[in-house]
Amino acid sequence: MLARVTTPTMSSYFTNLHEQNDVNILCNKNVEGLSLKGNINQLHCDDDTVYEADIIIVGVGVRVNTELAKMANIEIDNGLKVNEFGATATKNIYAIGDCSNHFNPHYGRFIRLESVQNAVDQAKCVAQAICGQPVPYNTIPWFWSDQFDIKLQMVGLSEGFTDVVVRKEHTDKFSLWYFNGSQLLAVDAVNNAKDYVVATKTIKNGLVVDKTTLGDHSTAVQFL
Ligand SMILES: Cc1cc2nc3c(=O)[nH]c(=O)nc-3n(C[C@H](O)[C@H](O)[C@H](O)COP(=O)(O)OP(=O)(O)OC[C@H]3O[C@@H](n4cnc5c(N)ncnc54)[C@H](O)[C@@H]3O)c2cc1C
Structure with missing residues (x-):
């Protein structure tokens, strides 16, 4: 679940969220085909399981047309x-x-x-x-996703992180800070716009965060 864009902690959080809302998530399933049995849609997997559905939405990503x-x-x-x-x-x-x-x-x-x-x-x-006025594209990527009443905001790319610090206020309000050594690479913030904004400024300006106090959500983010 979301494995391409985030980490196992966040994947588990969103898996639980969907399950609490009566969504069944089945991973490691390869879809081999679709068929109609009478008026009923059927979806066939390579482990010989067959699922019936009123509606099938195919969301399998894109491949660049080169x-x-x-x-x-x-x-x-x-x-x-x-x-x-x-x-x-x-x-x-x-x-x-x-x-x-x-x-x-x-x-x-x-x-x-x-x-x-x-x-x-x-x-x-x-x-x-x-137009002859070149400026390098030096942006920090950011993304968002709204799932049920939860807002996920992500800034930076966590690939290559060595450690993660969690700032947690409660189950549905927290942020994960991904570091490579002292360098902040990315932050995933759940219902926490404030941490997202601070993280964006931190990454853009290359500031060094004090990891020893970062985990305490009641303390503002400190810099070294
Ligand atoms: C279901 C879905 C949900 C998404 N949700 C989000 C979201 O919430 N937030 C977000 O930031 N991004 C989202 N995205 C991604 C976002 O839509 C894309 O990143 C964005 O549209 C990319 O813009 P683009 O101009 O590069 O390509 P596109 O928008 O794909 O435009 C490329 C255009 O080029 C045309 N084209 C291709 N080949 C040729 C050709 N040979 N000649 C002429 N025209 C050609 C295509 O028809 C198309 O119109 C979503 C994408 C999908 C599919």
Whole structure:
């Protein structure tokens, strides 16, 4: 559950939330096919289980369509590979949004993101480059998700974290702070806009958080 974008603690939290709301979540199931038995939809899994449903929603993600780019000899590596200005290695060809694997100076590596914020901000960056006023795309990714009455806000990318500090006010209001050593990589905040805002400023400005007091939600986040 949410394994691609968050960590086991958050996955368990949202699994429990859905189960408390009478949703059954079945993981590690591979869907092999759909069929109709009379008027009833049937969904077939590769472990020979069959489920019946009034409505089936297929949400299986996307794969970048690179055919056109390949024909134009543009470098492909998990999408169209672009530098921090959105430019491919091919003159005058830029790529933005879901299809672009961009160099992110903040994380020092290539990243492909699927979010509205990324598509909109990269568009501005590429427009500036085309107009001869290049500014590197150095954004910190952020995401949100509303599930039942719970708001999850995420800033940064937690990949490569070495330790996590939990700031918990109560079961449905907490935040997880992901570090690589002393560097704050990302924060997932549940019903906690205040921690999300502080985390965003911390990551953007490269501030160093005092981990020894961070776990105490009654104390404001301290910096070293
Ligand atoms: C169900 C769903 C829910 C989502 N929810 C969220 C959310 O809550 N928050 C969030 O931030 N993001 C969300 N996203 C992701 C977000 O929609 C995408 O990240 C965003 O739309 C990417 O913008 P884009 O311009 O890169 O690509 P797209 O919006 O996919 O636009 C690409 C366009 O190019 C067109 N195209 C493709 N090939 C060609 C061609 N050869 N010639 C001409 N046109 C072509 C396509 O038809 C399409 O119109 C969601 C996505 C899905 C599918």
